[in-house]
Amino acid sequence: MSQARSVYHFNSVIVREPSRSVVNGLRADDRGNPTFEGVKAEHDAYIAAMRDAGVEVTVLPALEAFPDSIFVEDPALVFTEGAILLRPGAVSRVGETAEITPTLRDMFETVLDLPTPGFADGGDVLTTPKSVMIGLSARTDKVGAEALSACIAKLGRKAEIVATPEGVLHFKTDCSLLDDESVLSTARLARSGVFKEFKQIIIPEGEEPAANALRVNDVVMVGSDFPRTIEMLDKLGYKVVPMKTTEIGKIDAGLSCMSLRWYRNGR
Numbered sequence: 001m002s003q004a005r006s007v008y009h010f011n012s013v014i015v016r017e018p019s020r021s022v023v024n025g026l027r028a029d030d031r032g033n034p035t036f037e038g039v040k041a042e043h044d045a046y047i048a049a050m051r052d053a054g055v056e057v058t059v060l061p062a063l064e065a066f067p068d069s070i071f072v073e074d075p076a077l078v079f080t081e082g083a084i085l086l087r088p089g090a091v092s093r094v095g096e097t098a099e100i101t102p103t104l105r106d107m108f109e110t111v112l113d114l115p116t117p118g119f120a121d122g123g124d125v126l127t128t129p130k131s132v133m134i135g136l137s138a139r140t141d142k143v144g145a146e147a148l149s150a151c152i153a154k155l156g157r158k159a160e161i162v163a164t165p166e167g168v169l170h171f172k173t174d175c176s177l178l179d180d181e182s183v184l185s186t187a188r189l190a191r192s193g194v195f196k197e198f199k200q201i202i203i204p205e206g207e208e209p210a211a212n213a214l215r216v217n218d219v220v221m222v223g224s225d226f227p228r229t230i231e232m233l234d235k236l237g238y239k240v241v242p243m244k245t246t247e248i249g250k251i252d253a254g255l256s257c258m259s260l261r262w263y264r265n266g267r
């Protein structure tokens with residue numbers, strides 16, 4: 001693993017335009033459909049924020065057949081060393097992997113397939129300087145996590161399989177990396193002890209969805225619906241960029257879900 005470059009130093013991201021069908025995206029609790037226009041506006045702002053953070057953005061076209069395909073983080077995992085094609089744990093999302101494969105084969109020399117059987121979603125993977133953490137969840141099972149660990153090892157990184165709190169969609173629904181030593185975590189995830197080796201910044205009670213923040217280069221993107229989290233991070237000296245996530249939040253998504261991020265050598 002490179003010591004010189006932080007794991008949140010990116011120069012490339014892939015995103016996918018939302019489809020009109022995004023209004024039918026999966027969700028655990030129904031708080032009403034998001035509007036297409038609202039999701040599109042949040043996505044456009046996300047692309048602009050990525051560019052402002054100094055990243056080259058590849059924008060893929062919408063896929064009407066896959067309502068959740070805007071969340072490109074889930075069907076693949078990318079590192080400077082190569083890409084891994086995953087197998088999403090939700091039946092309606094399995095086909096998203098084949099859709100993103102040609103782009104990844106174009107952009108990466110090394111592309112690994114997650115061996116069968118088993119499932120793994122990218123939303124369950126938190127890359128830190130110490131390890132690549134894989135959270136077991138309703139979307140990522142033990143077989144999938146072990147197969148993914150082996151792929152990660154092939155790319156020269158160390159994986160660690162951990163638990164996701166019961167009822168939480170993805171491991172990263174409840175946490176994000178803030179810098180080389182610090183994580184932002186919900187209290188329920190922190191209680192499990194997975195972040196013992198980190199400085200833990202705990203989300204204020206009632207703002208749990210803010211835990212899916214996103215560090216990109218020198219900024220931390222945080223949902224604008226979470227003022228106490230924004231104020232806390234601001235006081236700690238982070239350069240916070242508030243991002244609207246109200247509409248995507250209705251289909252259980254946050255800021256990491258909408259991109260695949262990596263440092264591409266030679267750019």
Ligand code: CIR
Pocket residue numbers: 025026027068071073074090093122123124170172173251252253254256257
């Ligand atoms: C799903 O349930 O799959 C989508 N509605 C939300 C996916 C969010 N993705 C992520 O956290 N990586």
